[in-house]
Amino acid sequence: MSKNSRPLTPKQKALEINLNNNIYGSFAEIGAGQETVRFFYRAGGASGTLAKAMSAYDKNFSDAIYGREDDGRYVTQDRLHKMLNHEIKLLEERLDSDQHKEQYYFSYANTVTTIDYAKKFKGHGWVGIKFQTSKNSDYNEVILHIRFKENSAHLQQETMGVLGVNLIYGAFNYYQNPRKLLESLYDTLEKDQLEIDMINFSGPIFKYVDNRLMSLQLVKNGMTEAVMFGPDGMNILPAAVLYKKNIYALRGSFRPVTNVNVDMLNTGLEMFKSDYSEITKDNLEVLFEITLTNLTQEGVLDERDFLSRADILCKLGYNVLISNFQEYYKLVNYFSEFTRNRTQIGICMGVNNLLSVFDEKYYENLSGGILESFGRLFKRYVTIYLYPYLSKETGKLLNSENLKVDDNLKELYKYFKLNNRIRDIENYNADYLNIYSKGILKQINNCESGWEKHLPGEVATLIKEKCLFGYKESCDYIKQNHF
Numbered sequence: 001m002s003k004n005s006r007p008l009t010p011k012q013k014a015l016e017i018n019l020n021n022n023i024y025g026s027f028a029e030i031g032a033g034q035e036t037v038r039f040f041y042r043a044g045g046a047s048g049t050l051a052k053a054m055s056a057y058d059k060n061f062s063d064a065i066y067g068r069e070d071d072g073r074y075v076t077q078d079r080l081h082k083m084l085n086h087e088i089k090l091l092e093e094r095l096d097s098d099q100h101k102e103q104y105y106f107s108y109a110n111t112v113t114t115i116d117y118a119k120k121f122k123g124h125g126w127v128g129i130k131f132q133t134s135k136n137s138d139y140n141e142v143i144l145h146i147r148f149k150e151n152s153a154h155l156q157q158e159t160m161g162v163l164g165v166n167l168i169y170g171a172f173n174y175y176q177n178p179r180k181l182l183e184s185l186y187d188t189l190e191k192d193q194l195e196i197d198m199i200n201f202s203g204p205i206f207k208y209v210d211n212r213l214m215s216l217q218l219v220k221n222g223m224t225e226a227v228m229f230g231p232d233g234m235n236i237l238p239a240a241v242l243y244k245k246n247i248y249a250l251r252g253s254f255r256p257v258t259n260v261n262v263d264m265l266n267t268g269l270e271m272f273k274s275d276y277s278e279i280t281k282d283n284l285e286v287l288f289e290i291t292l293t294n295l296t297q298e299g300v301l302d303e304r305d306f307l308s309r310a311d312i313l314c315k316l317g318y319n320v321l322i323s324n325f326q327e328y329y330k331l332v333n334y335f336s337e338f339t340r341n342r343t344q345i346g347i348c349m350g351v352n353n354l355l356s357v358f359d360e361k362y363y364e365n366l367s368g369g370i371l372e373s374f375g376r377l378f379k380r381y382v383t384i385y386l387y388p389y390l391s392k393e394t395g396k397l398l399n400s401e402n403l404k405v406d407d408n409l410k411e412l413y414k415y416f417k418l419n420n421r422i423r424d425i426e427n428y429n430a431d432y433l434n435i436y437s438k439g440i441l442k443q444i445n446n447c448e449s450g451w452e453k454h455l456p457g458e459v460a461t462l463i464k465e466k467c468l469f470g471y472k473e474s475c476d477y478i479k480q481n482h483f
Contacts, residue, residue, distance in 0.1 A: 007187035010039045010162045013169040018045035023172060024095075025106035026052040026087045029164075030062050031075060031113050031125070035157045036164030051091055075113050077237070080126040080143065083109035088130055088139065104132035108168055112146075112160055114153040123148040123156055124239075127164060129171045133205055140203025142171055142181070145237050147195040159193045178209050182217055197224040198237045211235045212310050213303060219292055219324050220301060226323040226334055228287075231314045241319060242338035245285040248272050248346040249321070249331070251353070253294040254309050255441055256469060257316065257459050260387075260432045264348050268385035268425050272346040275383065275423075279344060288313050289321040289331065308468035312459050327362055328353075329377035336379065345382045351389035351398045354422070358405045358413065374412065384422045390433035397433070399424045444469050 008016070017023055018040060027037040027050065037053040040046045056062040062074065066082045073079070087107035095105075112125030128143040146163065148156045166185045174181035178201055185196065196218055201209045215227035215235045228238045250265050269286060273279050295306050313320045325331040328347060335345050349357075356362065363373045388399040396402075400422050405413045416422050435454045443451040444463065452460040463471050 007184065008169075009188060010165040011043050013165050013187075014039040014043035015045065017169060017172065018043055018049045020172070021048060022103055023049055023106065024051055024091075024100060024103040025049070025108065025131070026054070026091060028054045028056070028083045028087050028107065028109040030056045030079075030083070030111050035161030036108065036110065036168075039161060039165050051095065052087075054087075075111050075125055077126055077143065077145070077240075079111050080109055080128050083107075083111065084128055084130040084141070102135065104135050104137065106131035106168070106171070108164065110160065110164060114148060114156040114160075115151065119151060122151075123153075125160065127160075127167060129167055131171050133172075133175060138204050140171075140175070140205050141201070142167065143200045143202075144185075144196055145198040147197060149192055149194055155193075159189060162187075162189055163194065175205050178206065178214065179217060182214060182223075183221065186223070191222055195224050197227060197239075198235050200235050210307065212307065216295075216301075216303070216306060216322060219322055225325065225330075226321055228319055228321050229310070229314075230319050231317045233310075233314055236319065238321070239338055242285055242335065244283070244338070244340050244343065246276070246279045246283055246344045246346075247285050247287065247335050247339065248348065249287045249289050249335075250348045251289045251291065251328075251331075253437065254288065254290060254313060255305070255437055256309070256444075256455060256463060257312050258432075258435050258437050258440060258454055259429070259456060260435045260437075262316075262456055263429050263432050264350070264387045264425070267428050268346065268348040268387065270427070271385055271423060271425060272344070272383070276344045278342075286318055287321050288316075288318050289323060291326055292322070292324045293326050295322070305469070308463075308466075311466060311468060312462060315458055315462050316456070327373065328357055329373045332377050332379060332382055339381075343381060345379075346385055347382065348385045348387065348425075350387050351403060354384065354386055354400075354403065355405070358409055360406070360409075370409070371412075374416075378416055378421045382421065385425050386422060387425050387428060388433065392436075441469060444471055 029036060034055045034057070037050070040049060056065055059074065066079065066086055069076060069079060084107050087109065088105060091105045091107065106129060108129045110125055110127040112123070114123040115121065124145065124147045126143070126145055128141060130139050130141050132139055148159065150156050150159060163185060166187050170181040170184045174184060182199065199214055199218065200211050201214060211234055212229045215229055218224045218227050226238060227235060228241060229235045248269050250261065252261055254261060290309065295301055310320065323331060323334070325334060332345060339345065357377070360370045363370045366372045386400050388397050390397055400417055401424070440451050440454055463469060
């Protein structure tokens with residue numbers, strides 16, 4: 001298909017799959033997602049593709065087939081995995097291998113809930129495919145989570161059906177190009193119909209796929225506003241991690257992570273936990289957050305640079321959020337989707353970041369301007385923890401007490417300061433105030449020594465071992481050219 005040609009319709013894709021004699025499998029759709037297989041039936045030739053199509057709409061029947069979940073929920077990733085694995089097992093047990101000796105198997109499944117009657121909850125779902133690319137080969141998986149945006153259950157069901165066809169077609173036709181597979185999920189669909197906020201590729205044909213890069217593509221392509229991955233590099237659903245949690249987030253470029261970043265995290269976090277006695281280890285989520293803007297250098301998104309930062313943050317053992325929220329109030333609004341009443345949100349930032357929060361030019365798109373943005377940012381349970389800044393020009397230490405904002409914003413600033421919405425971080429390490437990440441990066445690129453002491457030990461070691469931020473290349477170049 002040429003770049004400018006229109007994508008195939010769901011019916012065309014379904015027919016092409018049906019006419020492929022090598023592809024054979026089953027469909028299992030529970031909840032409100034019983035729409036995908038309909039395209040294959042209507043396209044014609046379905047008997048050559050479908051071993052079985054099942055819809056276990058009744059929860060008791062679903063439990064009898066796939067077992068009951070410990071939490072009693074049905075629209076979950078665990079449920080989807082059980083469905084995929086169960087259906088593949090049945091295919092292998094019940095089909096005569098002689099009759100299907102040239103065919104390779106797949107199981108497609110979804111578990112979905114659509115918009116409720118009151119239109120308060122838009123609906124969401126888990127969708128996946130487990131498939132072979134040749135007879136008797138190991139299985140591969142593509143798993144994704146979606147959030148519906150349309151205001152009609154009927155429209156959401158139609159959208160679900162199209163997405164399912166796109167996933168099946170993409171799995172068999174674009175598995176060698178996961179980015180194209182990802183983009184094809186929106187064929188004949190619009191971004192305002194649904195959001196894909198998590199995707200994971202696994203299996204032998206995807207062994208070289210870095211799921212963190214796939215997450216990045218979701219944000220870059222406007223499929224979602226934020227994604228999350230864990231220390232193991234696998235993508236995780238933000239809603240599953242953040243639901244009803246107190247959240248402490250540190251935003252930065254982390255290029256690379258320095259002792260300052262770690263000090264900000266630890267000292268601010270201790271204050272956050274001390275300020276709110278209801279916070280415990282079990283109800284707290286700590287995040288490193290990077291915006292898409294921070295990942296873009298000179299207008300270009302450098303994926304290798306992104307992976308360098310991701311490797312370091314994963315090494316530190318924290319979950320990482322990649323977002324398209326340049327303004328902090330958008331980040332807080334996002335967190336508020338998952339939190340509950342009296343759940344606390346702590347945002348850790350430096351002085352320069354706070355100054356940008358009080359810069360009116362960032363809020364010209366809001367009808368209420370900076371006042372509206374502050375109403376969204378400084379919600380009742382949001383606190384900013386401010387790390388001081390040592391000016392290289394004047395040698396003066398800047399914090400919330402001597403920070404200068406525009407005259408027309410002084411009273412507004414004072415209001416939030418007096419109400420403890422802005423707190424100066426205490427017990428910071430003054431020795432770290434002379435550390436600047438741009439200087440560290442320059443030292444790494446110039447193959448200088450001494451930068452290691454300004455980074456956590458494991459970070460410096462990782463940079464050298466994995467040649468992050470061009471460490472080895474820059475040193476080799478300097479040596480070859482006798483600089």
